[in-house]
Amino acid sequence: MTNLSVSATSLPRRRVLRVAVAAAAVVCTVVACSPVSNSGEGDKSGGNQSAGQDSFGTPADPAAVKQGGKLVIALSAEPDALDPTLSRSLYSRYVFQAMCQKLYDVNEQAQVVPQLATALPTTSSDGRTVTIPLRQGVRFADGTPFDSAAVKATLQRHLTNARSARKSELGPIDGVDAPDAQTVVLRLKQPFAPLLGALADRAGMIMSAKALQSLGDDFASAPVCVGPFKFAKRVPQNSIEVVKDPNYYEANAVHLDTITWRILSDASIRAANLRSGDAQVADSVSTQDVASLRQDASVSVLQSQSLGYQGLTINIGNVDGVGTAPKPINRPLAQNAKVRQAFEHAIDRKALVDAVFNGEHAVACSPISPASSFSSPEAQTCPAHDPAKAKQLLAEAGVQTPYTVTMLASNTPDTLRLAQALQSMLKDGGFDLKINPVEYSSLLDEQDRGNFELLQLGWSGRIDPDANITNFVGTKASQNVSGYSNPQLDTLLTQARQAGDIEERKKLYGQAVTLLQQDDALIYLYRQRNLTAVSKQIQGLQVFPDGVLRAAFAGFAK
């Protein structure tokens, strides 16, 4: 959990919220990456919910939980290297959440709040100097002090390590200074609004300088950070265990003795483990199982809409592989935006989500989640489901119907059901969809090589909208698998990246969405809701819109 929730054990909740709002206001004026409203559908009861509503869970009531206990979480996929510089999977963030705190965190309103920093950063008027004040009296799990030198060492490692996954997230950082033990100053080549969002993720996790020195590239074998728990052991492909860290600065807010993440990739096995009591938490519950779990009196279901999306990417210029200059492709779907618009009009997103996912997921028409602070009416506009119009557009484009399109998709049961539903829907719009299911690793390979006409994939989402858009649709961007290029959009996205004001960024992203929907290189379909089943024996487990399961301050009910 966040720094905020820790404080919630000692401060009245309302005061905590006031602090958060004040902090948010500060960032609005100084940093340009800041919070506004929440999704408006946040339900904080933590109890069983019906489909389609968010339920993030509530912090544990210290009077109602026991001290001690071993929590077992059934996890759907294996985390990769437990090294904040190298980590690239969502699941490692689950484990980091308990043992590697960050300069900033995200709260349930998808707002950025301080964690190892004491306040949101102050930015100079030219937007190029960012000053971060640090907590005092904090120690790493190995007992060494947490200070600006450690922050500097960590950030420099993020920026210089050859395999770093953080370098691009940190943007145009020119240098890191540590003027005193409690202050860090970042110097930027140009203003970079998404920086705060990055520091609220793995880039902001600070590692012990001593451990970095002794372990180097093997840091993942025995990671040392500041956190409620410290690393105990890992059995590759099976489990990861952490134990309570007595050095943690608010150790009295930690109730559990150990947390074990056990990797069980099959959803029904995870549910069985939850029911048998071998695990108390099961992540990524299948939308097929969730209804029966909601009926179970001993289980509650947490659900939070993600900041990411699932969508369809149309190959309109990826001939030589991702990141290369787009080249024309001789297919109506690639050449004519009208054909792509027809494709979009043929899709009934609501029916899709209802039929395939029992209405558990939310309809999406843009890369900006309604839960994001950067959402606007333009960003939430949805092209109507209109098969007649689809046919008309195809006729205007001079395409013979039924027009055959082949879709590459992953071979998981969920994706296949989605693909079949799409297939029957598209028929009414004049399309004949052929499905080509492949295993996930092959799908990634084919997509990057540009060996596809249409493909289905998604993105788990980040707190700053730039991280959900630019990399996918910017010209020659590293994940622009569509080979899409629109100079006007590029300009808008660069302006939004450098803008100092949230309202301005919001407006720019709204315009970007309008352009995206005209060109339709990427058709957004739905936003996943993270579904987590929790035994009622456990209190204080939370899932936030960043998709990360927070277990560090949970406890067994008395």
Next chain:
Amino acid sequence: MARYLLTRAWQSALTLLMSTIVVFVGVRALPGDPALALAGEDRSPEALEAIRRHYGLDQPLPVQFAQYVERLVQGDFGVSIRTGTPVSSMLTTALPVTVELSVLAILIAAALGVGAGVLAAVRRGRPAEWLANGLALIGLSVPHFWLGLLAILYLAVATNLFPASGFVPILEDPVDNLHHIVLPAVILGTGLAAIIMRQTRSAMLDSLSSDYVRTAKAKGLRPRAVITRHALRNSLIVVVTVVGLQLGGLISGAVVTEQIFGLPGFGKMTIDAVFQRDYPVIQAVVLLTATAYIVINFFVDLLYSVIDPRIRVTGDPA
């Protein structure tokens, strides 16, 4: 004997080398790229290149192979691309789990299979035989994963008799270890038990109708002694062959069983490594499995002569 051993050792080494090459090339012929699988969502061209460089994947295939073999002869299996853990340490954690699971499964299967087979042969045409045959048919036809799911549903979730997943090393807590592993071992052993039962039954029927059994009976030996000392001993030769041949099937069964029960063994490691295109892990696993096959076959051959002294091991062609 020495000559035979030498020939077998030479053949084994050649087989191993061939399998090393086949696996090395085969794994790389799979579509998909470990760097991509590792980079996942956060991939960028620089990151992919850095990952490829770090693991030597940017080198030409012959160079990669030479480096691999060079490390291999030094006993170094490389580092997992997915987790960064040395493959040798992954093997030392995973191997004992699968060995324990397999050994336990064989013991259970042999006890059940031989027992039921002898019973079915001795009580030919009676309800005991029908029951044994029926159970064997079920054991052969029902897939492991379904049986495993049923076991979890009824023996773990509904009655809480066994844990649904997890593993405790035997040195840490032997009782808890057994508690965790018995159910998967029984599930894994069912198919093999059925095969052993059928083989034992038919071999026993052969033996029971043979001259030496008639002689033994005529000499006035007790029926029990006739069955165990004469008929069964001769029938076991078939059983040993079957167990040897089925060991491979056991390992592939373990893949499924380990996945269902979340056991950190070889099988689970293999599946995950294939999905992640974790080349060093796949190579090590396949190489070890090949070695195991070769060694097992070798010992099965040797065991023949122990059980049936009429079979003599020689280096000469028959």
